[in-house]
Amino acid sequence: MSYARVIHYATSILCCNKGSMDFLQLHRKVFQRFEITEDDFWYIVRKCPRFAVAKNTSDRTSEEWSSDYMIVAKTSLRICKNYTKYECSDCQELHLCKYFVYGNCRYGKGRKQCKFSHNVRSEHNYPLLRECTLHELHEDDLFLLLLQNDPTLLPEVCSHYNKGAGPYGACTFKASCTKLHMCQHFIQDDCMFGRKCKRLHTIDEYGRRMLEERGLSGDVIHDLPDVYRNLFRLSTYTSREGAAEPVVRPTVQSEERSEICLHFLRRNCRFQDQCIRIHFNLPYKWEVFDGECWRDLRRMEEIERAYCDPRNTHSPGSRPVDFLAMRRDSDPVRRLSTASSVTKPSHYILTTDWLWYYKGDHENWIEYGRPDDKQRVTSVVSRELEAAFLTDSSAEVTVMKGHRQYFLSFQDMYQRNPKHNTKRRVRRRPRFVSITEVENKIAR
Template sequence: MSYASYARVIHYATSILCCNKGSMDLVELYRKVFRRFDITENDFWYIVRKCPRFAVVRSAGASERGPEDWGSDCTVVAKTSLRICKNYTKYECGDCQELHLCKYFVYGNCRYGKGRKQCKFSHDVRSEHNYPLLRECTLHELHEEDLFLLLLQNDPTLLPEVCSHYNKGSGPYGACTFKATCTKLHICQHFIQDDCRFGHRCKRLHAVDEYGRRMLEERGLSGEIIHDLPFIYKNVYRLSLNTPYPEREGMALEPMVRPAPQSEERTEICLHFLRRNCRFQDQCIRIHFNLPYKWEVFDGECWRDLRHMEEIERTYCDPRNTHSPGSRPVDFLTMTRDSDPVRRLSTASSVNKPPHYILTTQWLWIEYGKADDKQRVTSLTSRDLEVAYLTDSNAEITVMKGHRQYYLSFQDMYQRNPKHNTKRKVRRRPRFISITEVEEKIAR
């Protein structure tokens, strides 16, 4: 299966889950996906286990051996790391990494959106602020109602809590002293956890009653969402049980990867994984990622992906730039963000692989091998310098330009003129490749 197909499988499976109230039995989901995509059970199992878009939740005692043991004891739940910005409606947020949307629009019941008076807050999921965030998480093609369900079961600030006191004691309201005026949801906790042994004979609610409906409507939730809330709360609980793979926050395709390594040794991105044919899978000694570059920041405990990865890469590839855009820029010269260390991982250099290898990193030594305004050309090309640099990154080499001689130090990245004792900074930057270009190259 090609890389482009792999991305489409994730999108299609997400759509199916959202249309099915956010979760589905693993076998049933596979059957629906298989009707459109020729994907093996092993490949599908790998996707749902490794891609952070999905959580696989097993019942107690279920086997961990693999897809040959599939059954109704496995449920797949749709996940996302995106959240609604809490400060947006307080006019306290300018540029952040969360969606700027009217909460009641997500609830499906904004009164301003239905009348002549326009809502003060955005109802546009494709706004200049929101669309790049959706694209990074590959949710930009998802229907609005599917996106909203995804947010409801993943963003803990959008729904009221289940009342723990209601689930204690006896009586119609349990031990809840607020009774019908409680602002938390009265519903059976064991029903949500899929372990209520009383079924329809249970004294606790397994659906939203009249009082709960009234409370939820006052909060702005639409009748359709209220009807589906028991299923959504089940998914919220399932997601709390699942041990998550780290969310991939800064890329257009959420990949099937394991947590970022703590050591500095594994810094090369696997070319075979990019082409969807790495036979080593979890045992691979290289990083599995969906792009030929990866930007990470060290938070004191581990390396985490940076958001807006494509934009950071685009800026970095221009040698004139020393900082990335945004309110918390990456300093390309010191490779830090707010004093936190930043690193860029990449695929192997193009000089180390045969020409037919796609998505290698083409490093460019700026101005080398090109004629200047006097038509003078350096004795070494950008490729020559790259070969020398990879051979010995601490070396100092001699470069001729016309009749002038220069010393180029790889260690401090300066070019020095020994005659006049002047020097200037040298920059080695990669050729930029967009997410779209990556997908097109693999598709071809």
């Protein structure tokens, strides 16, 4: 797995979510595309300079340790202050029109061309973005990243507004103040009054007018409360950098990992208790969350056998596992497994061989690459689909069967016929491996 791709994707998600998210939410989003464990992802956000880890002091009901920490998108890149003064020719900062970043340059919209660059991929800017691995970031996401990391781009929060009584606090400029009137404790995430606070937690009409006069667009103004909170989080993070460990994470038990160790199955894992993967005697493991921790489900082989049949939506028994919702009654269920067979060389034993099926005309399920009841075969097979899915779990793949073209969406697991506007369900299930087969393979 490329950590660079994970970092880029996580940055995009953060910027699309106003610059920050709690760790658990971010990991869930990233996990949809890259099956990276919490441990590995935590290591990335802790060590990569693209992210800052800040204590989450907002009200929460979750007891997950990872909800205690906010991950904030971070960059050292800035817009050159001397560029618009014609005093800089070559530097390590972006040469861009500030109002273009604000989303409201009046020259960019009219016939008269702006004197300053609106091109993030210019000869000067692109190498800087590439060096910071921000060259693939969407323009709007890049601008949000710059705004929340460079405090000089935005007006200060008025300290006088946050003192004294009255609607303007102690600010003598009142509605004509050129600084932002907003509750300082809201920005610091520690306002004890919440919605009953007398100070603004949003941008009012006067603030909006002042910000518009400074050239900020309505979309940017809408996100500013979150941008200011992230500016504060980043300033707090920066002030404690240099400490040996800015944040201490509680120990994550081995049961929180998500991949079964192939070497342990072959009885030769040299890491033993220090291994980052799960040590289990089967290439699959079914667990249920009982409110405190994940526990093994009974009759694991029986559940696995049922799950491997794409026709089944539930396991057998009086308390069946719902394979579509991954629950037993109201309790979450998860299936852990070894690495996908397409990610390892062919001589590796007991990897998980994932098979891909589409629903046939007679309530039957047909594996991709196998003939249907009319002896027609799809242009792609399970292994090709699995490789494409692991590369991008939100992609869409073109499938041919005879002269007909279909589109398979990994995101909603449907195969669509664009000509007739019909669709078929798609399922990804592992090839069944019995306990006896596991033992025989290990013995060989």
